[in-house]
Amino acid sequence: MIAGVATAITAAIVGNFIVAARQAIISDMLAHAALAGVGLGMFLGVSPGFFAGATAIVASIFLWFLTKQSGRAPDAVSMLLLTGGLAVALLFSHAAKETAVSFESFLFGSILTITYGELLYFTAACACIVVVFLTLWRRFLTSVFDPQFARVQSKIAPVYEIILLVSTGALVAVSLKVIGGLLVGALLVIPVLTAQNIATSFRANVLWSIVWGIAGVIGGITASFYFDIPASSGIVLSLITLFAATYFFKKLIER
């Protein structure tokens, strides 16, 4: 539960910048790129978690280079890295057959069976990411809304673009084992969309997405407890329910 709430808060903050930059798909891309690292770790018999982080960060730097420096379409580059990550992951898992770790646990996580040590490490990582975003808030805001303006304003603007992507990569990588690559994608994007039904400023949108994210996590885990459904499906479905509810509520008020 604590891990879920920590992710909800971090993902809401990161997600707002990612959605504003029209990069929502990168969460999925990073999850799959990180899988390649997991595969490599399994193959070499050393910490898959470390390699997951490393490949996610390398993938985010590739993404930055191909989109910002060579002007390729971000969604297309994301697909390239996503399928590439999956292919590499498959290759290594094929090579390392006799391993006990399953890929599925990295895609869907295991939020209900997390150990105390994992929880501590995970919350600390989330806290670091939150600090990075709060410190560089204004820089990030300018680079996602108006990258050209940011670059005219400051020569080091590209550095902030990279930090933004790398922090996102780090969040996805540390979330893999705990809540899973797919669930972190849902927490990055759905609460942001839900908040957009209400907010009139970017800051308000971030605060509302934290609220919706936490509500979704608590609702989902509660549902999984009472109805005996997988926790991750419970969370994603309650996030979508909240989106639908606010959407129709907004439409109703607008009439």
Add this chain to the structure above:
Amino acid sequence: MNPKSTPENILNVRDLTVRFGGENVLDHVTFDVERGEFVGLIGPNGAGKTTLLKVLLRIIPSDEGSCTFADGVTVRYVPQQYVLPDYVPISIREVIQMGSLTFLSVSDITKVLSQVGLDKVKVSQNFHALSGGQKQRVVIARALVVQPDIILFDEPLSGVDHETKESIYRLLSKLNDDGMTIFFVSHDVGHVVDACDRVLCLDRTLHRGCHPVAFAKGKREEQEEKASIPMQCLVESKPQEQSKKPMHHHH
């Protein structure tokens, strides 16, 4: 620093040349802008206006020549039709904050908003709920908030109605009267001639000693003529139209 620059010159452009695919998009462009001037730049489509602006803003490099702002000069620009993603809510305050690397208080923001004639809006209001003209004023305020020495405008009034256009020209003239140097790129010849101290006519290179209105009329006729020539002839003769393409896909 360019040795030729004099203290009152805020911008020196010398023999600036930019090539895309072996073709000169800008060809030895030379001009100065003095502090306090309101300079207009006009030219037909494909004349290199946007390219020149991008070189001034250091977004793209030049192949030859130089463009130098005087030491310590702060440059800001107002882009063509402001395209913030409208699916993301953002307040007026947050848009203006983008203009500064340091934190801006509410009073900083209301001050700059009143400078652009937006006294009545609330800083917490959603930017996307504003009209086109108001949005453009907010974006001008974003450029003004750091009190720059010069503001570059890239056809900021395409797609706004006549009345808004008039009122924004009045605003720019007022800012210029208060000492702001303005470099204004536009294809709207009539207004530019009225508002600016000096108008540069660009068609790859600067045309000196011709009246802007005559220049624009001549260029328009030339372009219309080109358009009326059957396609085959155009390809067999000199396909000047094609030279526009590299400019757009470059960035």
